[in-house]
Amino acid sequence: MSLPTSDTLAQVLTAQQMRAAEQELFDTGTSVTQLMEIAAGGAAEWVRRIAGGRPVTVLCGPGNNGGDGYLIARLLREAGNPVEIVAPLEPKTDAATAARDAFDGEIRTSGGGRGEGVFVDCLFGSGLSRPLEAEHSLLLRDLAGRHAIAIAIDVPSGFDSDSGEALNERLPQFDVTLALGAWKFAHCLQPCRGRMGTMRLVPIGVAAVEGAARKIQKPRLRVPAADTHKYRRGLVAILGGEMPGAAILAALAAQRAGAGYTKLVSSHSHPGAPPDLVVDDSAPVEALEDDRIDAVLIGPGLGRGGAAKETLGAAMQAARPTVIDADALVLLAPDILETEAPMIATPHDGELETLCRSFHVVASGRKDRAIALAKTSGMIVLAKGPDSFIAAPDGRLAIAPPTPSWLSTAGTGDVLAGIIASRLATGAEPFDAACEAVWLHGEAARRCGAAFTAEELARAVSEAFAACL
Numbered sequence: 001m002s003l004p005t006s007d008t009l010a011q012v013l014t015a016q017q018m019r020a021a022e023q024e025l026f027d028t029g030t031s032v033t034q035l036m037e038i039a040a041g042g043a044a045e046w047v048r049r050i051a052g053g054r055p056v057t058v059l060c061g062p063g064n065n066g067g068d069g070y071l072i073a074r075l076l077r078e079a080g081n082p083v084e085i086v087a088p089l090e091p092k093t094d095a096a097t098a099a100r101d102a103f104d105g106e107i108r109t110s111g112g113g114r115g116e117g118v119f120v121d122c123l124f125g126s127g128l129s130r131p132l133e134a135e136h137s138l139l140l141r142d143l144a145g146r147h148a149i150a151i152a153i154d155v156p157s158g159f160d161s162d163s164g165e166a167l168n169e170r171l172p173q174f175d176v177t178l179a180l181g182a183w184k185f186a187h188c189l190q191p192c193r194g195r196m197g198t199m200r201l202v203p204i205g206v207a208a209v210e211g212a213a214r215k216i217q218k219p220r221l222r223v224p225a226a227d228t229h230k231y232r233r234g235l236v237a238i239l240g241g242e243m244p245g246a247a248i249l250a251a252l253a254a255q256r257a258g259a260g261y262t263k264l265v266s267s268h269s270h271p272g273a274p275p276d277l278v279v280d281d282s283a284p285v286e287a288l289e290d291d292r293i294d295a296v297l298i299g300p301g302l303g304r305g306g307a308a309k310e311t312l313g314a315a316m317q318a319a320r321p322t323v324i325d326a327d328a329l330v331l332l333a334p335d336i337l338e339t340e341a342p343m344i345a346t347p348h349d350g351e352l353e354t355l356c357r358s359f360h361v362v363a364s365g366r367k368d369r370a371i372a373l374a375k376t377s378g379m380i381v382l383a384k385g386p387d388s389f390i391a392a393p394d395g396r397l398a399i400a401p402p403t404p405s406w407l408s409t410a411g412t413g414d415v416l417a418g419i420i421a422s423r424l425a426t427g428a429e430p431f432d433a434a435c436e437a438v439w440l441h442g443e444a445a446r447r448c449g450a451a452f453t454a455e456e457l458a459r460a461v462s463e464a465f466a467a468c469l
Contacts, residue, residue: 009201011212012399013182015127015161021182021206032095035204036064039180040071040099042202043153046178047072047120048079050149055082055117059143060100060107061124061157062089067096068153068180069122074103086110088139110139119147121174125154126161126184137168144172152177155186156195163365164189164387171195181206183215188399189387213397216390218443219436221258221468231292233260234425237320238418239284239298239311240266246301246326246414251277252458253418254297257440257465259425263287284311288318295425299325299346300414312336321424324379325417326351333358334377342430343379346417352383371397380430382420384413388438392431403442411454416441419461440464 013021025035047056056076060069070085077083085107091097100107123140124132132140140157144150150172155161158168164186177196179187181204186192224233236254240247247264254262255277263278264270265287270279280287288296298315302308304327312331315322319341324332329351337343347355352369355377356362363372370383374391381391388400419440423433443464444457452460 008182008203008206008208010214010217011182011209012185012188012215013209013212014185017209017212018126018182018184018206021209024207025205030205032064032093033098036067036071036095036099038204039202040068040075042204043068043178043180044072044075044079046176046200046202047118047151048076048081050151050176051076051081051118053081054148055084056120057117057143057147058083058085058120059123059140059157060085060087061122062092062096063124063127064093064096065122065125065154066091067093067099068125069120070096070099070103072120072122072153073105074099077103077105084108086139086143088136115146115148117147118149118151119143121150121152121157123157125152125157125180126186128155128157128167129160131167132158137171141170141172144174149176150174150197152196154178154180155184156192159186159192159195161186164192166191173197176200178202180204182209182212185213185399188215193387193402211395213399216398216400216435216439219432219439219468221436221465223469224260228260230260233258234294234422234427235259235261235263235290235292236418236421236425237280237287237290237293237296238262238264238300238421239296239302239315240264240268241301241308241311241327242303242305243301244268244270246411248273248277249411249414249454249458250297250300250325250418250421252455253415253461254422254425256458256461257419257422257437259295259422262422263293284314285317288314288320293318293320294427295421296320296322297325297417297421298322299328300417302327302331304330321430323417323421323424326413330354337377337379342424343377344382344420344424344430344434345373345377345379346382346384346413346420348384348413352381367391367397371395380434382434382438384416390431390434390438396431398431398435398438400438401442404445406448406450406452407442407445407457409452409454412441412445412457415444415454415458415461418458440468443467
C-alpha cells in the first residue's frame with residue numbers, strides 16, 4: 001500500500017469517485033478481501049483504543065460495509081475486547097460473506113449492547129441513496145442509545161454520502177466517525193457533519209483522484225524576506241462607500257493578513273480609522289491609477305446607488321486582481337464583468353441567488369451554484385454559509401473546514417473579504433488566496449472564543465497568521 005500524501009489526505013470524493021478509486025486498486029492486484037482487511041484493520045485499531053477494554057457491539061449490514069464490521073469484530077476479539085455482532089440482514093457480497101464466516105462467535109439479529117460499552121455502526125455507510133427500512137432505523141437508534149460511545153464507520157447509516165442529507169428522521173448522534181480511504185462530501189456538509197462527532201481518516205491506499213474536491217488545509221505562509229519593503233509585500237486598495245464602518249473592518253483584517261500596505265479609498269471622514277491606515281479621498285478612478293496597487297476590494301459598505309455603480313465600474317476598468325463582496329455582488333452583471341483580471345466573488349446565499357439570476361445560471365444548492373457560476377462568469381466563487389465552497393472556473397473545488405458558529409455576527413464577512421484581498425495582494429494565486437483566507441478567518445474565530453465582535457475577529461487575524469509560519 002502506498003503512503004498517503006497531503007493530496008490524498010485532503011481530497012473529498014463522491015460515492016462514484018470512491019468506487020472508481022477502489023476499482024483502480026483492484027485493477028492493480030488488490031482483492032476486495034485484502035482491501036477490506038486493510039480498512040477494517042485501521043478502523044479496528046481506532047475502536048480498540050477508544051473502547052479501552054470495554055465491550056463492543058458491531059451492527060453489520062449486508063454489503064461490504066457490513067463486511068468491514070465483521071472483520072472489525074474479529075480483530076477486536078483477537079485483541080481481547082468483549083464483542084458481539086448484530087446483523088439484521090444476511091450478507092449479499094462474497095467478501096462480506098467470507099468476513100462473516102471468519103468470525104467465530106454468536107451473531108444476533110436484534111438487541112444487544114450494554115450501557116458502558118461502545119457501539120459501532122457498519123450497517124450501510126457510504127453509497128446509501130434511499131431511506132433505511134423502519135425496523136433498521138429503529139435498531140440503529142436503539143443500539144446507539146444503549147451504549148456510552150457510538151462510532152460510525154465511513155458514513156453514519158441513514159445519511160446520503162454525496163449531499164450530507166438525512167434520509168431518515170431521528171438518526172442518532174455519533175461521538176466518532178472513521179472515514180475509510182477518503183473523505184466523502186457527507187463528512188464536510190451539514191446536517192451530517194454535525195452528527196459525526198470527531199472525525200478521523202483511515203487510509204487504504206487510495207491514490208489522488210483527478211478532479212476531486214479537497215478540504216481546505218492549514219496554509220504554509222512565509223516570513224517576509226529580510227530585504228523586502230511594504231510595496232513588495234503587496235498594496236491593497238479598499239474602495240469605500242456609503243457605510244464606512246464595513247470598509248474599516250475589512251482594512252483592519254487586510255493589515256493583519258500579510259500585505260505590506262493597506263489603503264482605504266473613501267471620500268468620507270474617518271475619525272475612528274487607525275493611524276496606520278492610509279485614507280485616500282481622491283476619486284476611485286484616480287486612486288486606481290496607482291500602478292503599485294496589487295489587489296482591490298470593493299463591496300463592504302459600498303451601497304447600491306449611482307455612486308456605488310460608478311465605483312464598481314472604476315474597479316472593473318482598473319483590471320486589477322479584485323475581491324467583489326457585499327453590495328458590489330448585487331450590482332454586478334455580465335456586461336460589467338468584462339476584464340481578464342482575476343476576480344473573486346464572495347456571496348452568501350442571498351447574493352449567490354442574485355448572481356445566478358444575473359448570469360443566467362440554473363443550479364440548486366450552494367455547491368452546485370458555486371460551481372456553475374464560476375464556470376459561467378470566470379470568477380473564483382466563494383459561496384459562504386454553514387458549508388462554504390470555493391469554486392474555480394477550471395473545475396477546482398475546495399470545501400471549508402468547520403468554523404465556530406459565533407461567526408454568525410454582523411461584519412465578519414467584511415473581515416473575510418479583507419483577508420482575501422490581502423492574500424491576493426501578496427501574490428497568492430487567486431484560488432489559493434481564497435482558501436488561505438477562509439482558513440485564517442476560521443482560525444481567528446477559534447482564537448476569539450465566544451461572543452466576539454467583528455473588530456475583535458479582525459485583530460485576531462495576526463494570531464491566526466502567526467500559527468501558519
